[in-house]
Amino acid sequence: MSDYTAFKVELTDHIAHVQINRPDKANAMNAPFWHEIMEIFEWADGTEDVRVVVLSGVGKHFSSGIDLMLLASVASELGKDVGRNARMLRRKILQMQASFSAVDQCSKPVLAAVQGYCIGGAIDLISACDMRYAADDALFSIREIDMGMAADVGTLQRLPRLIGDGIVRELAYTGRNVTAEEAQRIGLVNRTFADFPQLLEGVFAVARDIAAKSPVAINGTKRMISYMRDHSVNDGLEYVATWNAAMLQSPDLKLAVAAHMSKQKPVFDN
Structure with a gap:
């Protein structure tokens, strides 16, 4: 800085x-x-x-x-x-x-x-x-x-x-x-x-x-909400499907699910 x-x-x-x-x-x-x-x-x-x-x-x-x-x-x-x-x-x-x-x-x-x-x-x-x-x-x-x-x-x-x-x-x-x-x-x-x-x-x-949330998930969520300002619902659904086709392969998903099942707080990488 x-x-x-x-x-x-x-x-x-x-x-x-x-x-x-x-x-x-x-x-x-x-x-x-x-x-x-x-x-x-x-x-x-x-x-x-x-x-x-x-x-x-x-x-x-x-x-x-x-x-x-x-x-x-x-x-x-x-x-x-x-x-x-x-x-x-x-x-x-x-x-x-x-x-x-x-x-x-x-x-x-x-x-x-x-x-x-x-x-x-x-x-x-x-x-x-x-x-x-x-x-x-x-x-x-x-x-x-x-x-x-x-x-x-x-x-x-x-x-x-x-x-x-x-x-x-x-x-x-x-x-x-x-x-x-x-x-x-x-x-x-x-x-x-x-x-x-x-x-x-x-x-x-x-x-x-x-x-404390998955930064990958937060980034994707913000991107989808911002995208919808200028696009139709169908455009947004198509976009999030393409986006998550990649992002759901992140280890954050498995980590979040495992933490939820074990009632622990997940810690995500940057």
Whole structure:
């Protein structure tokens, strides 16, 4: 693992804890954030000792979204040529999208633990995670509409697959705040906790449960669920049949069955 300016990364007992580490700026997403998060999740994806990722923010807030200084620096690059401006902006947007696609496409489950602000770009980020959990003080908002723009880094593409279409439209059109209680009610988060310490304790308990399972089985399960977002039921059935034709030959299956029959807890290789 490298040293990062926008993150802290720790690996313990197969769980990678990835923390956004700009608490003095409410964990706003500055320029280094975007290439570092891609590097971190490529590392997590390719490191066999990582079985689960917990994503959180240091301090009072998960993240207040894209750093306004970053937006200002992009605006300063605009010239008088509309065509060249459009090419430059499109390239930057695609690069930022790729950063969160690295989270979405990570073969390991990613659990987001949210406290305080989760605004704008932070909604794009948690939408790319497998599961989301919140402290009672969490506040969610698709804030881009109040900046005169459409969210463009994944919220409008991923969120409709997580919560109802009408709710997505209401939140995206109004930019209103959503409390942790409402977030759980609409299905944006799985569960809420009284405060941040209890949130981390609860999320790590889920992470440890996942990390104890066969990593081959977890990888296949995530792959199948993700595949079904863009394919028919018949496509998914065909895909899982082909996938498991190989994966059921893993020794993990025999190990799990033997452990179940002997009422022991299995221990799986990476």
